[in-house]
Amino acid sequence: MTIKYHIKDIKLSSKGRLRIEWARREMPVLKIVEERFMKQKPLKGFKIGACLHVTTETANLMIALKTGGAEVALCASNPLSTQDDVAASLVKDFGIPVFFN
16 A cells, blocks of 8 residues: 655655654653553544644654554644654654645
């Protein structure tokens, strides 16, 4: 399946993944939720679209929602706050569609 997306540069994904992983270590409560979601899949069958700042924190939220079984997509709410490397990693490494101009 091909993921549709509109981001600045997919080649930035490796840097973005490192930053997402760093933020994950600083978000222990979300990690606990994600671990529960992994087992229970409470969001299976749901489609969630979000219009948020594309940051490492938002990335971890979107990953947790996807882990919970939801089909997710992210639209950047502000191109000035979009972390391009994070957007690239969400697309390439996590299969989450991201869109911004």
